[in-house]
Amino acid sequence: MFGLLLKFLSSCVSFQYPVYASYKALKSRDQDALVPWLVYWVVVSTITAVETWFGFLFVWLPLYQFARFGFMLWLVMPHSQGANYVYYTYIEPAMSSHEQEIETLVGTAQDKLKTGGLDLLNTSIEYVKYVIVTMIIGDKNLDVKVNDEGLQGVQSQQSEVSKLSLISEV
16 A cells, blocks of 8 residues: 555656646746756656666565655755756766767668558558459459559468468368
8 A cells, every 4th residue: 555655656756746847847938947857857768768678677676666756756856956967977978979879770760660661551552452352353363463562462461361260260
């Protein structure tokens, strides 16, 4: 029961108050009010990513929720400047020293996602064309040549699915 209360308080300290304070800073359009909250959100995002990857280990640490609550309180309090300390001591130097590699990685990932998305879209369009023609003509063995590359991929995927459905029937 106490752990649930601690998680609720931690959520209020980590997210609810900072969301409202960020809203107020955005509403005021004051750059000096925005910078500390942007720094805070970068730090919290980094911590959340680390917890996502390694959280299964942290739960085994005694009093982890207490330590997390205290740390998040330290980050958010304006007089402690915890988020500024973490950002300017650890995150900003690490990002600066690896900025070029990060830019390359992000650019490559974007290019691959665009290409993969277009390939998936083209394959889907060819599949829909194939299904429509098959429905109209009614001959599943019909050799339709809409787009050789896309349709062959769809037909091979369809044959693989057919094999799986035959196996599941047995």
